[in-house]
Amino acid sequence: MREGIELLFFAYRDFLEEADQVLARHKLGRAHHRALYFIGQHPAITVSGLLKLLRITKQSLSRVLADLVALEMIEQTPGLRDRRRRHLRLTAKGLEVERDLTAQQRALLARAYRQAGAEAVDGFRKVLLGLITEQDRRALMARRDQAEPTEDIEAPGARIGRAGR
Amino acid sequence: MREGIELLFFAYRDFLEEADQVLARHKLGRAHHRALYFIGQHPAITVSGLLKLLRITKQSLSRVLADLVALEMIEQTPGLRDRRRRHLRLTAKGLEVERDLTAQQRALLARAYRQAGAEAVDGFRKVLLGLITEQDRRALMARRDQAEPTEDIEAPGARIGRAGR
């Protein structure tokens, strides 16, 4: 049991270290990484949607989002049905940085998968799924069966803030 | 691949959340948890040994250790062969808190293991081992084949600081 605890600790730490070097090059922090990642995975996600995924306060998130908007890595468009909502998506630049960030991680994970074998990967997923909360499990599944009709309609070409350059 | 990244993120977060509640009760932070944990796993570990495991600076660590000494959760004894070294170990109180902290985590992990099955656990371990660095892998093994003759001889009954009560 203790071994499992340490495996998680070391693996998570070593896994993040990969991305940290890239982050340093771009002068970004881990919080930016997480935001970029999830916006990349959930295009047009709203601020409140992102808050639920990250489980941080809106004050913390808005600092990060403000940075990313200023750096032109993400952009915000008002919802069509509900103009209070801000739908977030990566710009070309944001996409590039996000890819740069996860490229290392994907490579590392791919190597670990390859070395361990398909069967082991299955076990890895089973155990981790058992560790996470029902809520997070749903978040994971939601993306996989990416049917869910976005119900988050957004207005095209109506950027918010630091307006149209 | 993306799924694996998210699994790690969610699992690690949810796994820590368990302990966070206990930490809050004891008015401790995550840094204290990590120190207590590794001292518990490596009795008589030296400060520099702990630094290597945690990979933080001595300034950061010494804040944490000072807290734990003040709370009488750990104690330090000078090395016998090398009196510059300080060997750390949990006091009865420290042991109790540490158990309290990991009890939740062990239970959660045990449940995940049970649900996933022995074969899955094996895969879980294989993949995670593939993710961590050679250095961390050695740290893990070292404890398992706990032969390694501690070579860290310490003086019995010679506590340092906040002296003998």
Added chain:
DNA sequence: CATATATGTCAACGTGGCTGACTTAAAATC
């Protein structure tokens, strides 16, 4: 119109990392 919701903002604070400079005691080396 009144209320609820989505988002943002200002201010203050806590934790836990970091760097850099310096000290002390003990060990190791010349």
Added chain:
DNA sequence: GATTTTAAGTCAGCCACGTTGACATATATG
């Protein structure tokens, strides 16, 4: 025995990123 190296600690300041609390604004909804 003098010099250098090592283990540990200290002081000071900084930064990232989380928190709480109070309040503002625009929009949707009953």
